[in-house]
Amino acid sequence: MIRVLVVDDEALVRGGFTHILNATDDIEVVAAVPGGQALPAVRAARPDVVLLDIRMPDVDGLTVLEGLRRMPDPPVVAMLTTFDADEYVATALRSGAAGFLLKDTDPEQLPYLVRALAEGGTVLSSKVTRAVVDGYLDKDAREPAVRLAARLSERERTVLVLMAEGLANTDIGERMHLSTGTVKGHVSAVLNKLQVTSRVQAALIAERAGLLASACEEDAG
Numbered sequence: 001m002i003r004v005l006v007v008d009d010e011a012l013v014r015g016g017f018t019h020i021l022n023a024t025d026d027i028e029v030v031a032a033v034p035g036g037q038a039l040p041a042v043r044a045a046r047p048d049v050v051l052l053d054i055r056m057p058d059v060d061g062l063t064v065l066e067g068l069r070r071m072p073d074p075p076v077v078a079m080l081t082t083f084d085a086d087e088y089v090a091t092a093l094r095s096g097a098a099g100f101l102l103k104d105t106d107p108e109q110l111p112y113l114v115r116a117l118a119e120g121g122t123v124l125s126s127k128v129t130r131a132v133v134d135g136y137l138d139k140d141a142r143e144p145a146v147r148l149a150a151r152l153s154e155r156e157r158t159v160l161v162l163m164a165e166g167l168a169n170t171d172i173g174e175r176m177h178l179s180t181g182t183v184k185g186h187v188s189a190v191l192n193k194l195q196v197t198s199r200v201q202a203a204l205i206a207e208r209a210g211l212l213a214s215a216c217e218e219d220a221g
Contacts, residue, residue: 001026001027001028002026002027002028002048002049002114002115002118003028003030003045003046003047003048003049004021004027004028004029004030004047004048004049004050004051004114005029005030005031005032005033005038005041005042005045005047005049005050005051005075006018006029006031006032006033006050006051007032007033007034007035007038007041007050007051007052007053007056007061007064008032008034008035008051008053008056008080009034009035009053009056009057009058010053013053013080013103014032014033015032017029017032017051017110018032020107020110020111021110021111021114024111026115027111027114027115030045030046030047031044031045031047034056034058035053035056035058035059035060035061035064036058036059038050038052038059038064038067038068039064039067039068042068042071042075043071046075047075048075048076048118049075049076049077049078049114049117049118050068050075050076050077050078051078051080051101051114052064052065052068052077052078052079052080052097053079053080053081054079054080054081054088054092055081055088061079061088061092062088062091062092062095065077065079065092065095065096065097066095069095069096069197076098076117076118076120077096077097077098078097078098078099078100078101078113078117078123079092079097079099079100079101080101080102080103081100081101081102081103082102082103082104093198093200093201093204094201096197096198096201097198097200098117098122098123098198098199098200099113099117099122099123099124099200100123100124100200101113101123101124116166116168119168119169119170119171120168120169120184120187120199121166121167121168121171121199122163122164122166122198122199122200122203123166124166124200142208142209142210144208145205145206145208145209146208146209146210148193148194148195148205148209149194149205149206149209149211151193151194152190152193152194155176155186156186156189156190156193157211158176159172159176159183159186159187159190160190160194160202160203160205160206160211161206161211161212162175162176163187163190163199163202163203163206164202164203164206164207164211164212165212166203169183169184169187170183172187187199190202
């Protein structure tokens with residue numbers, strides 16, 4: 001059972017997400033709280049995944065994210081917003097958020113996205129286009145990204161590309177014919193060598209280093 005905590009100051013949003021997720025057999029919303037109650041609720045409920053509103057009137061979602069990331073064994077956090085071009089996107093991703101979802105995400109897709117997050121995948125709403133994300137990144141980041149990617153072994157680069165495609169550990173294992181435990185080890189090594197704390201950050205480095213374009217060309221060939 002995947003344990004989820006929803007953090008949003010709008011009761012309607014909390015109720016809607018709770019209803020959708022609790023209708024599944026493998027996901028349970030263990031708490032749905034406003035921003036000011038987020039950190040105590042996480043400590044009490046110990047969720048696997050937190051869906052966190054990025055902008056709330058009582059507390060900044062980014063501040064909550066930083067608090068969650070400082071916890072021992074922190075949950076996976078995906079940011080929620082009503083905007084497809086939010087000025088806080090880059091900060092959230094660089095602060096360790098594992099995804100970025102719009103509140104009007106298709107209800108049928110929401111359980112799938114939560115499962116992907118719980119399994120270690122990266123999630124960006126389909127409405128958050130590559131151009132939108134790219135617009136919030138440092139345009140001069142290519143050379144540092146290339147240097148970081150050069151630290152990886154060939155197998156680790158393959159793992160990084162699959163991470164960047166949003167695949168969870170189990171899916172990467174199936175694609176590369178590796179056990180999930182072996183994949184977890186490679187993922188940890190990739191994050192350490194790239195000096196990042198989340199798969200989304202690693203994916204952005206892969207894009208900047210040109211690894212995704214190279215992978216597309218190889219597939220086409």
